[in-house]
Amino acid sequence: MRQLSSTEREQVLTFIQQSQKILAIKYIRHLFNYGVSEAKHDVEQLMINPDFEPQIKEQQSDQPSDALYQNLEHNENTLELFLTRNNGEILLIDEQHPEWRAVMLHFNAREFSTKQDYINAMRLKRNAEDLASIQQQHQDQQIRNASMYYKNLLQALQIQDRKNNLIIAISTVTILTICTMYLMVGH
Incomplete structure (x- = not known):
């Protein structure tokens, strides 16, 4: 067992003074492999009494970290x-x-x-991710379809515009031909 070093104590007290209790708890957990409740207890004690001396277990290699x-x-x-x-x-x-x-x-x-609770949660998460992916693919396909539709519509309009221009040109030539013939016959 050992106590907080002066540097560690200063850091925890700085977090507390800055109203960052969660960071103080995370700092204690990170340094000494405490669980949340152990770290929270020591931080709360330090909030009440800055001279509080928490007893911190030395981290051993077989403890989880x-x-x-x-x-x-x-x-x-x-x-x-x-x-x-x-x-x-x-x-x-x-x-x-x-x-x-x-x-x-x-x-x-x-x-x-339980392990089953974890697996069920992971399945739900994966299903939600799969659903989001399918929805995104569907949305992408709809955008591609709309883009293709508008591209085809634009091509059809351009073809129709060319037809209309051709009709106008033929009509103009026809009218000019008729006028020319009229003028030639009339004179």
């Missing part, structure tokens, strides 16, 4: 959860594992009481 976790994956077929640590170690994990709570908080910023 946010810095130790790299990835959390689940196998959809076997419904197993695999935790990958930064050192490459892969562990099978469930709600019985001593690091369950810390792992859930690290990767999800919330707790899941």
Whole structure:
């Protein structure tokens, strides 16, 4: 067990004085691998009494730490959860594992009481992401269709405009021919 160093104490008290209690709690958690409730307790005690001396356990290598976790994956077929640590170690994990709570908080910023709750939440999240992707694809397709429709409409209008110009040109030539013939016959 050890106490806060003067630098650590100063930093926590600075956070408290700046009304940043959450940062003070995160700072304590980060430094000493405390859970939220332990860190909150010590920060609240320091808010009441800046001379309060919290007793901080030394971090041991077998204790969970946010810095130790790299990835959390689940196998959809076997419904197993695999935790990958930064050192490459892969562990099978469930709600019985001593690091369950810390792992859930690290990767999800919330707790899941069972492995099934976690898997269900991940399925819902994946389904929501899939739905959003499908909706985006549908919207993109509608934009492409509208763009193609307007492009075809513009081409049709240009063709019609050329036809109209041709009709006007033919009509003009016809009128000029008739006028020329009239003038030639009349004289």
